Amino acid sequence: MEIEIATIGGYEEVGRQMTAVRAGDDIVIFDMGLNLSKVLIHDNIRTEGMHSLDLIDMGAIPDDRIMSDLEGDVQAIVPTHGHLDHIGAISKLAHRYDAPIIASPFTLELVKGELEEEGKFDADNELIAMDPGETTSIGDSGVLDLEFVNVTHSIVDAINPVLHTPEGAVVYGLDKRMDHTPVIGDPIDMERFREIGREGEGVLAYIEDCTNANKKGRTPSESVAREHLRDVLYSMEDYDGGIVATTFSSHIARVKSLIEFARDIGRQPILLGRSMETYSGTAKQIGIDFPSDVEMVGYRQSIEQTFERIMNEGKENFLPVVTGHQGEPRATLTRMGRGETPYELEDGDKVVFSARVIPEPTNEGQRYQAEKLLRMQGARIYDDIHVSGHLCQEGHYEMLDELQPEHVIPAHQNMSGFSGYVDLASNQGYKLGRDLHVTSNGNIIDLV
Template sequence: MVIKKQNTPMTNRRKNFSGNASKRVASAQILELQSLDKLGPSAASKQKERPRFNPRFNQTKKTGQSQKTRTSNNQKKQNNQSGRPKLYRPTFAPLAVTSNEKTSGGSSLKICPLGGQEEVGRNCTVFEYDDDIIILDMGLQFADEDMPGVDYIIPNVSYLRGKEKNIRGVIFSHGHLDHIGAAPILLEQLGNPPIIGRKLTLAMIKHRQEDYKRGTAKNLKTINIDSIDQKITLGKFQISFFQVEHSIIDAVGIIISTPHGTVIHPGDWTMESDPLDGKPISYEHLSKLPSPRILMMESLGVAYTKERVPVKTTQHNLEMLIDRAKGRVIIGTFASQLERISHLLAYANKIGKKVALDGYGMKMNVKIAQELGYIPAYKNTIIPIENIHKYPADKIIIICTGAQGESNAVFSRIVNGHHRYINIQKSDIVIFSSSVIPGNERSVQKVKDQIYHLSDNVIHSSIMDVHSGGHANVEDIKQILHQIKPDYFIPVYANYYMLVEAKKLALREGFRDDQVFVLDNGNIVKFQKGRKPLLLKEKANTDYVMVDGLGVGDVSEIVLRDRRMMADDGMIVVIATIDAKTGSIIGNPDLISRGFVHMKENRDLIEKTRAKVKAIVKDKNPMTPADDDYIKNKIRNEIGQFLFKATQRRPMVLPVIIKV
């Protein structure tokens, strides 16, 4: 492993992160996306206005396209000219590989996403060059509503089993949980390879490692990205970096250089046209990287056509609300919104107000940022949450977590009256300074409704610009495509329909169909310079690995099915005591109902169920009078059918046989 540092000052680092309004503000934790609208004007009306790409890697001598083929294609285009618009039918398979297609030997670059395709979260991508492997990000995905009891989901790394010694390092683009959340578990499974990231990102990983297993963070092998100009050698991979805008401090774009392709990966990103420091980021220098250039770009906002809210606008509106407040200001946001939190702390310090932070993740992230020098201590501004009653209400700002409606987060505890120190008053201003993560709409709306009962002053993005998103919109994606001019484009980190829309966008912007790959999790694409990229038939296992408490991967689909059944219709336990010799039932069966029916209010059903159990045991197979499995299955099936006929519900039936 070789690390090279250049003496060039890091002009774009923007590291002077003080509390004044001179630095950019963050947007969202993990996954933020504002409401998605339809894409802009149709391809038919825009195609003639836009220049078509002609990257070097598309030339005839490199692609092998013959003059005859080009003539045939041109003839087809001429034949298609008519007054009637054609329905656009792109091919969404990245590359078709037939069984008799010859695959060349020799060295190659392989790219395999283990997560982050077809979904939002669980971001993890494997890059292979001969026997060398590097990994980009190890994120988690929060469980869906139909996964009761599951805390979160992590990437499946079984594809890397037996290759642990070949892993040269794991690179982390930034510190959001959908990029670092699975690191403690996966690093341990893969033999603790070196991890590479910027200061805040590595500090967050270390903290998460300590939460996972106390005393193990010191064992992490870390490589800090001290400068954006730094270069790192990991086996045959040459790694370099570029500046990106995102909603968390120390986000970085990754360049992976190999003889067979240069991968450009911004991680999560956005484009701020008017940043706080007045220096918009341009990606045009990346177009000078060696071909073939492979752009793997997060496309979460590809269908968002509205203009993004500038950070300056968000800051101005928050300051205005704080100035006008006649009571307390309660701001709900993401725990990783460190730049926004820092700005609010600086403004409160300037106007003489006190700030109380609440929420474990938020307080810990601020503490880490203070230790790294990104946020000043503000000893005269930050107060403990238990001291808010010592100051006038109009001098208090509370910044807390829970704007996504999480059941145990601060906002939910406040509105449910379970918070020890905060009760919302009519004069309080309550601000949702966050977007709604897809899937959380119901829980967020529930919290909003409850807060509207308590306060006359509730502010959210639907009525005022109090949040700036951290993901690019469709115009940003167009701009970066034109600036970088990649030879190949792989949209990543989004739901499948967004990946498809990103491909449609690229085709309208002049890319050919075989230049844009829509990959599923587990697909493996092979690149060899001068040859056509291949989608291999081999596919990595990317089944969900669910984490429940301390259990990793021990919750299967069968377990989830049982949990869903109990959540839907409850369960009933049937306890039958049977003579071991004769197989006849002794006494009355005992029944225990949980979540099915209240036994005292349904005596008739319970007595009929007992009688049915007696009849089932009496009608046993005479050849197997003491066969427990036979009796259990018979009780489970017939009692299940009986209860469904009586109630139209299907509780889980658990037979217990006691032999005496």
Template sequence: MGIEICAVGGYGEVGKNMTAIRVDDEVVICDLGIHLPNWIRFTEHDEGEVVRYSRKKLIDEGAIPDDSIINDWRAKVVALVPSHAHLDHVGAVPFLARRYECPIFGSPFTMEVLKTILHDERIVLPNELKTVLVGSRVRISQKIELEFIHMTHSTPQTTMIVLHTPYGGVLYGCDFKIDDSPTLGPKPDYAALERAGKQGLACAMVDSLYADHKGKTPSEAYAKELLREVMFGENFRGHGLIVTTFSSHIARLASIVEFAKKLKRKPIFLGRSLSKYTTAAQEAGLIKFDDVEIVKYGRKVRRRLREIERQKGEYLICMTGHQGEPNAVLSRIADGKLRFHFDKGDAVLFSCHVIPAEINRQNRQVLEKKLADQGVRMYRDLHVSGHGRQDDIRQLVSLCKPKMLIPMHSEPPMMDAFCEVSKQMGYKIGETLFPVRNGDRLKIV
């Protein structure tokens, strides 16, 4: 008996995160995510309609984790716990959750996003959805108490999950960056992390996506300044001004709306995923987008674009399509599928990085070529990541001092880089440091 983890997804790859943690005869699953590039490749021809995908097909396509590797633990699962609202952490819940007879626990924003996905996909889950306040603890069985610790990342109410057990704590720390100047929501809950460490953490699984980057990830406040410099430093008067960013990045969207108002432009959000996340943020009581027009559906997007085209200088348009996704609003405009004529001097601001996957690089290249051909001014990389670099990792580890470390959410080179950083902190491969791969099981205690 004791604690054992099974690396189901996200170990040696970026995406489809899923970790099963067994405590005696009970199992908690942290995250059930999709693999975004594989998901997009698989679904890009759907043209937005609701399509039923089978679990098996999605697993075969590499779009969701292959949870058959924990079939022997299936009846033991007592909780499903998505750590935050990003799709590579919560997006597979609609396809996998029904296999487990247990509730789903998550922060208010995460659960609102999940409800919206279920509603949009017309999926009804038998699992009970339990909303948990960030910063609280929930006892789910005699042996396991879950703690949801607030952490900064690039979507609201991201949590680090601690399983408190009779054998010590297990920290699921994915995703995170340490941001002392967040533009929405509080700083990380350092006190809770320190307390968890003092109580004794047997093990921590940690986001290692940026472990090959030296230094510290800049604050979200810095990304806001990057945007401010372009939006106020350049003269866009009378021209179309389009910003595209991650729909789940509510803090960034709030900055964009703030600047739109200062520029005396009306903010408008166009696209399904923008509508999904901003509605969830409002439902969770995080923010009000009262003076933003949010347009979700295709026909209305089409009509509003035609109207805006005649008075471009009065709007700041935020739209989906920052990765060049073929079905997103920006790509469809560039393709001529949605009527919106670009004039010379109109600008598109990419408040994002290209997510490093071949399909994204190709999609963005195609999109940028089309926009350039239409005379659009482009501004790229007005963004900072939500993933911690080496100094963030060091800071987290020194705060909560886990006995054992496991890197996750990255490919082997980044996992190796994580191991180098950990070794400098005294961890030893095979003794206290375990770069496990999908399918591996590891006895912790």
């Protein structure tokens, strides 16, 4: 059976992930993501009403026109998890393909929200929920199976999809870390990865997220970040001024920890911001282990009214958890720094960043500016209370040992970001141009 892999997006940058695997006459697409920095660099741009071709020209979504070079029919669109760099282009591209969207339950609910908000295209793709650990048949040949392997990441319900073919398995390894003690959900299923590497024809190809491939050591568990956060917030228990926290809205485990520790120190947590309401509301809706009684406020006018209430009742009684950890210009925390909300920051007030800056120039510049603004208001910054959602070098070595893939394809980075992975894969016996394929957007790799 002929096997081809089209590296469509995410092979020259962090963002707009999209990969297609052709096995015989059947094609499976993994991820359709957005490069958010290409959107944020423009003021007041709204992608909902934009045409896909304009977004492709901006570099904001994958250029999927290379799909016409693959001879076969798309049988499934499979997002790995609910981050926008993996699902943010589905509303712009999925309607082009007569194929169902198959995802884990939490991811699928987020995809539904993206499709409902779309203002330009009307996608009627069937939406199919599949749990981690399950397998389904793909295409008409009867020889292809799609399996979801449970992984841990900075969002719940993340999976690594595996396409089982007669020539071996194609493992799409974006995005994950090896967390054996997660705050929410099950640990990463390393036992299943080990089995896949040793059963049948083994692993034909492994496509790997290289975000932290230049970092030595091992990525800590989310439970480490939870204890760090507990220590920071407990140290503020006797402070009688304002405390504000920010983190990734999609990081349900971290938001849950913030809610619990706010209550432990006698403050009422309130989630403020549209994306906070979206992700946490979705988690509650599908029954994820998340506090059911926390207040969520999503829209600008309601946020302003909530801030007025906080100021009237006393900042010392509340802990707002707000959007804006990357310094996004329109996010709640950035507006607080500019003095555009009723919440008055004063000398000594605490701002807790339970997030790191995404290593990309737009984010780094915006975050720097936001922190400057907050400090000008007198705020004290608590930074980097976080652990990454991506493997560092020792995790990559372990995945190669368990899967023993015939071919390896680095993804989710630019060329300099691939360098660490090329070194470690070379140490494991892989060779550039033979079985280690450093590629770019818009290429097709012939494996069989």
